Amino acid sequence: MPSVVIIGGGPGGYEAALVAQQLGAEVTVIDRDGIGGSAVLTDCVPSKTLIATAEVMADMEQAGRLGINFADAQGDAATTITVDLARVNERVKLLAASQSADIEGRLTRRDIRVVRGLGRLGKGGGAGGGEVIATLPDGTEQTFHADSVLIATGARPRVLPTAQPDGERILTWEQVYDLTELPEHMIVVGSGVTGAEFASAYLSLGCQVTLVSSRDRVLPGEDADAAAVLQDVLERRGMNILGNSRMESVTRNGDAVAVTLVDGRTVTGSHCILALGSIPNTEGLGLEEAGVQLVDGGFIRIDKVSRTTAPGVYAAGDCTGGFMLASVAAMAGRIAMRHFLGDAVQPLDLKQVSSNVFTSPEIATIGWSQAAVERGEIEADVIKLDLAGNPRAKMQGITDGFVKLIARPGSGVVVGGVVVGPRASELIHPISLAVTANLTVDQVANTFTVYPSLSGSTAEAARRLHRVE
Secondary structure, three states: OOOOEOOOHHHHHHHHHHHHOOOEEEEEEOOOOOOOOOHHOOOHHHHHHHHHHHHHHHHHHHHHHHHOOOOOOOOEEEOOOOOOOOOOOHHHHHHHHHHHHHHHHHHHHHEEEEEEEEEEEOOOOOOOOOEEEEEEOOOOOEEEEEOOEEEEOOEEOOOOOOOOOOOOOOOOOOOHHOOOOOOOOEEEOOHHHHHHHHHHHHHHOOOOEEEEOOOOOOOOOOHHHHHHHOOOOOOOOOEEEEOOOOEEEEEEEEEEEEEEOOOEEEEEOEEEEOOOEEEEEEOOOOOHHOOOOEEOOEEEOOOOOOEEEOOEEEEHHHOOOOOHHHHHHHHHHHHHHHHHHOOOOOOOHHHHOOEEEOOEEEEEEEEEEEEHHHOOOOOOOEEEHHHHHHHHHHHOOOOOOOEEEEEOOOOEEEEEEEEOOHHHHHHHHHHHHHHOOOHHHHHHHHHOOOOOOOOHHHHHHHHHOOOOO
C-alpha cells in the first residue's frame, strides 16, 4: 500500500487526503492549526459568515423602496437598524470551529491519520521512500515514511514594519473576529479582493468606512466595468475611497488609529484592517534542501498536475500562489493524488476557474476577460447586458449590475463571462458550465430559463451574440 503524507490540513490538504485514501493509499495529515486551515478557521468561512450578516443589513436599507416599514412595540416608526457585533462574531467563530470538526471527523472516519504538529521534509525528501518529520506540541518528533508528500501549508497576511497589527485596533483580516463592538470608523488599507470585501461588509454593518487604494480604482485586478459599478455603489452608500493613495505607515494613539500616506496626508479612524496581500508558509519545511524550487517571494513552483521540482513532492493551495482560492487549492490537491496514484487526471486549467468577490453587489468571473480581448490575447466578441432591464431585478429593486458574455467569433463558443449583482456567485454557474463544456451562445440562449429570473439575462445576452450566417 503506497504511503502519502500531507503537510497542511486546509482545502488542498484534506481534499487530497480523501482522494488518496479512496485510491488505496495509507494517508497521514500533519496539521498545525486545525483541519480546514485558514480557509475554514480564519479566512473564507469566517469572512463569508460575517458578510452574510452584512448582506441582510444591506437588504434592509432597500426595504422602504419595496414598501416595507418597521415599527416598534408602540407602533412608532423604527428608523435605525443596528448590529450586535459580539453576537455576530460569536456565531462566526462557532461556525468555523464546527466546520473544522466536521471535516476532521470525515477524515478520521475514513481511517486517515491526523497528527497535530509542524511537518517538514526529512531524509529523502519524500522521493520514492523519504521521510517526513512532525514536531509535536510537546516538542517531541515523530517520523513518517512517505512514498509521496503533498505540501499544502497555505499563506498568512502580509504586514509591513511600518504597519504592525496589535490585534485590537490595527488588524489583519484574521483578527477582526475578536471585535465585540462595531467600530466607529474603519479604515481599510488595500483595495484588492480582501480589502474590498471587508470595506463593503463593514459599510453595510453601519460603520463609517475609508478605503485606501494605491491604484486609481477598487479591485484593479477585476473586470473594469464590474469595478466601476462597485465603486459607484460604495461611494453612493457613503464610503470614502481614496484612490492613488499609497500607505506609508499605520500608528495607534490610544483609541485612535492614524494611517499616514506617502504624500503626507493622514487619515484618522478608530480601527484599521490591513489587506496587503499574503506571504506563503514555506519556511522551515526543508523544501530547498529537497530540491523544491521557490519563486516570487517564497511560493512553490508547480506544474499543471501539482508536481514540484523535487521527485515525489507535490504542492497545492495558497503556498503555490496563483489563484489563491479554496476551490483551486482543493482541485490542485485532488489532481496531485490522482496523478501520483495513477488515476485518470485532467491538468488544472485556470481558465475554467470561477471566482467571486463577496462585496455588495457581488462580482463573479470565469474564463477569458475583456481586458485580454482588448490586449489582443484572444479574438472574441463581448456583450454586456445591464440587470436594470431584467423584470426580476425590477421586482426586487435591483438597479446595479450586469451580465457580460465573451464568445469566440464564428463558432460562438463561450470563453468567459462576468456577473455583477446579488448572488453573482450563484448566477455565474451556467456561464461556468458553458466555458467548461465549450457550449455556444446559441446553446446557452436556447436553454429554458425561469420567467422571471435574474438568470434570464444570461440567456438574453447569449441571444444578442447570435449571428445569422
